[in-house]
Amino acid sequence: MQSLWNDKEALAFLGHPLKERVYTSRLLGKSTNLVLHGGGNTSVKAQVQNLFGEQEKVLYVKGSGWDLATIEEAGFPAVKLDTLLRLAQLEQLSDTDMVRMQKSAMLDPSAPNPSVEAILHAIIPFTFVDHTHADAIVTLSNTPDGEARLRDLFGNRVLFVPYVMPGFVLAKKVRHLIRDIDWSNLEGMVLLHHGVFTFADDAKTSYERMINLVTCAEDYLEEHSASAKRTLNPGLPQVFDPIKLAEIRSRISTVRGKAMVATLDTTDSARAFSLLNNVDTISNRGPLTPDHVIRTKRIPAIIDHDIDQAITDFTQNYHHYFDKHNPGNLTCLDPAPRWAVWKNHGIISFGDTVNDATIVSDIKDHTIACIQTAEAMGGWRVPSQQDIFDVEYWELEQSKLNKQKSLPVFEGKVALVTGAASGIGKACALSLRQQGAAVIALDIAEQITHLSASHDAPDNNLLGIKCDVTNIDDINQALAMGVKQFGGIDILVSNAGIFPLSETIAEMDPGTWDKSLNVNLTSHQQMLKACIPFLQLGIDPAVVIIASKNVPAPGPGAAAYSVAKAGLTQLGRVAALELAGSKIRVNMLHPNAVFDTGIWTEETLAKRAGHYGLSVEEYKTRNLLQVEVTSNDVANLACALAGPLFAKATGLQIPIDGGNERVI
Numbered sequence: 001m002q003s004l005w006n007d008k009e010a011l012a013f014l015g016h017p018l019k020e021r022v023y024t025s026r027l028l029g030k031s032t033n034l035v036l037h038g039g040g041n042t043s044v045k046a047q048v049q050n051l052f053g054e055q056e057k058v059l060y061v062k063g064s065g066w067d068l069a070t071i072e073e074a075g076f077p078a079v080k081l082d083t084l085l086r087l088a089q090l091e092q093l094s095d096t097d098m099v100r101m102q103k104s105a106m107l108d109p110s111a112p113n114p115s116v117e118a119i120l121h122a123i124i125p126f127t128f129v130d131h132t133h134a135d136a137i138v139t140l141s142n143t144p145d146g147e148a149r150l151r152d153l154f155g156n157r158v159l160f161v162p163y164v165m166p167g168f169v170l171a172k173k174v175r176h177l178i179r180d181i182d183w184s185n186l187e188g189m190v191l192l193h194h195g196v197f198t199f200a201d202d203a204k205t206s207y208e209r210m211i212n213l214v215t216c217a218e219d220y221l222e223e224h225s226a227s228a229k230r231t232l233n234p235g236l237p238q239v240f241d242p243i244k245l246a247e248i249r250s251r252i253s254t255v256r257g258k259a260m261v262a263t264l265d266t267t268d269s270a271r272a273f274s275l276l277n278n279v280d281t282i283s284n285r286g287p288l289t290p291d292h293v294i295r296t297k298r299i300p301a302i303i304d305h306d307i308d309q310a311i312t313d314f315t316q317n318y319h320h321y322f323d324k325h326n327p328g329n330l331t332c333l334d335p336a337p338r339w340a341v342w343k344n345h346g347i348i349s350f351g352d353t354v355n356d357a358t359i360v361s362d363i364k365d366h367t368i369a370c371i372q373t374a375e376a377m378g379g380w381r382v383p384s385q386q387d388i389f390d391v392e393y394w395e396l397e398q399s400k401l402n403k404q405k406s407l408p409v410f411e412g413k414v415a416l417v418t419g420a421a422s423g424i425g426k427a428c429a430l431s432l433r434q435q436g437a438a439v440i441a442l443d444i445a446e447q448i449t450h451l452s453a454s455h456d457a458p459d460n461n462l463l464g465i466k467c468d469v470t471n472i473d474d475i476n477q478a479l480a481m482g483v484k485q486f487g488g489i490d491i492l493v494s495n496a497g498i499f500p501l502s503e504t505i506a507e508m509d510p511g512t513w514d515k516s517l518n519v520n521l522t523s524h525q526q527m528l529k530a531c532i533p534f535l536q537l538g539i540d541p542a543v544v545i546i547a548s549k550n551v552p553a554p555g556p557g558a559a560a561y562s563v564a565k566a567g568l569t570q571l572g573r574v575a576a577l578e579l580a581g582s583k584i585r586v587n588m589l590h591p592n593a594v595f596d597t598g599i600w601t602e603e604t605l606a607k608r609a610g611h612y613g614l615s616v617e618e619y620k621t622r623n624l625l626q627v628e629v630t631s632n633d634v635a636n637l638a639c640a641l642a643g644p645l646f647a648k649a650t651g652l653q654i655p656i657d658g659g660n661e662r663v664i
């Protein structure tokens with residue numbers, strides 16, 4: 001592992017301890033082999049002047065909710081060092097009281113909560129303290145004679161701390177261990193099965209000691225675990241049945257009690273792991289470090305041919321584990337796995353949100369690599385079930401359960417929107433995403449692959465796929481891609497459409513007629529047909545069809561469009577009848593005069609308005625309520641139809657047109 005310290009960059013921060021702290025914290029955060037998603041913490045001790053003009057010693061320590069990779073000065077709350085040192089002297093302190101006391105000792109009460117390892121940072125008598133959960137060191141300690149190997153490797157350079165739970169108990173343990181210690185030869189501390197600390201009076205030394213210790217462990221592993229390097233037989237075909245994945249997600253969501261996103265990883269390393277003969281036994285021992293249990297639960301589910309049996313086994317096991325370790329006063333968490341080894345297929349990660357599933361997926365990448373390395377060195381050994389249970393059921397985690405938070409309405413749900421690159425489709429995709437859904441957004445236009453809720457960043461809740469909805473192969477391919485990414489389909493917004501040139505029946509070009517029917521009608525039937533098996537496995541599934549005001553109130557010159565939309569409405573009505581048995585709701589919207597779409601440019605608007613002798617403004621608001629109807633208005637109603645508000649309604653046709661005499 002290379003040191004990323006750069007003298008030139010660091011020069012700008014020299015003499016500013018907090019700025020230096022931010023700099024090297026970010027260097028640590030850059031390596032996922034050191035810390036993952038908010039793991040690890042760092043601190044610096046400094047003198048500050050308080051409001052009374054007095055000098056005060058404080059510990060700037062990583063605040064909760066911050067990630068080392070992106071941390072800023074604001075991510076380091078200042079805590080009075082004196083209070084932390086006094087807390088360290090207590091014989092007993094609950095973690096709830098510890099958090100409360102740490103909070104009361106903060107210079108700025110509105111800063112984020114200090115790390116639960118703040119007291120431990122405080123008692124280490126060096127200015128800079130760095131703490132990571134380095135894979136190499138934790139893996140080495142997770143082998144049968146791990147501690148002995150680490151002692152051989154590091155000698156007296158580090159202090160060894162047996163595994164105890166993070167928080168006050170760990171701080172107290174370390175306080176006892178360092179009572180008569182000579183710090184002068186120490187570079188760090190190895191926390192068995194947990195991680196590593198390094199320290200020094202300057203930022204560079206503390207950081208480079210971390211890199212150095214971890215590199216030693218990495219080199220050792222490289223030398224001693226050559227047989228861990230498994231490669232996948234390249235001739236092996238990729239097997240993936242998206243319906244089976246949707247079935248797995250459906251069962252897991254039921255166990256969880258809410259919709260969950262599921263992401264299938266079929267990369268070589270994930271598939272190779274799922275193909276191991278002993279995958280059952282090496283997966284069921286426990287996580288890389290107990291910290292991960294909050295994200296991943298203790299072990300993954302193992303799924304083979306019988307999905308129901310696998311999930312029943314997992315949940316029964318989970319309840320046994322809870323009953324065995326529950327002292328009597330704890331609330332059982334949901335028994336749904338957060339990842340699953342799907343034999344011969346790969347690994348599935350589950351999450352309440354796409355972000356949660358991504359974090360689980362990253363953790364499992366490191367976990368499976370470390371398990372295989374440790375297996376090559378005698379076996380994967382982790383702390384006892386009780387130790388892992390104690391972290392999972394930590395009092396601070398349990399107290400979060402009582403705080404009901406309101407969830408976005410579509411959290412964990414997956415929506416598919418067609419014609420999503422512009423206009424109503426794009427508005428629907430973004431509204432669903434904003435309300436918590438993961439969205440598979442299809443369009444024939446290339447720009448769909450760049451669809452994002454923010455202008456400058458890709459958005460992992462939106463999967464834009466170029467797809468010609470009149471082509472059944474394209475549809476099937478897009479569904480497989482979408483389901484692999486998010487696990488299923490709960491909501492279909494069938495929107496793709498074209499508005500053909502105005503032609504009377506007498507002058508109708510057969511091509512105009514055929515194309516309109518093909519895109520505006522037949523493609524919807526094909527898409528719906530392809531989605532039905534997924535919707536049947538969906539969570540509170542719903543279909544929203546974007547039809548047209550032309551259905552109840554057609555106009556001359558638009559037969560090709562109106563007939564197709566009327567057919568589409570009839571398709572929706574029949575679908576509502578046919579799919580009610582599967583609890584799939586099918587409702588239709590009839591928008592009119594939505595001008596903020598791709599087909600309406602300023603120029604065409606002005607031309608049309610002129611044709612009626614109206615201003616553009618008058619033309620846009622030509623309805624009973626005299627209001628402009630926008631893509632967002634239609635999208636909001638589409639979301640309502642797909643959500644709980646219309647949970648008991650199917651077969652509806654709702655005009656969204658500002659009021660129209662002919663429709664009323």
Ligand code: ZN
Pocket residue numbers: 040117131132133166194195
């Ligand atoms: Zn830690």
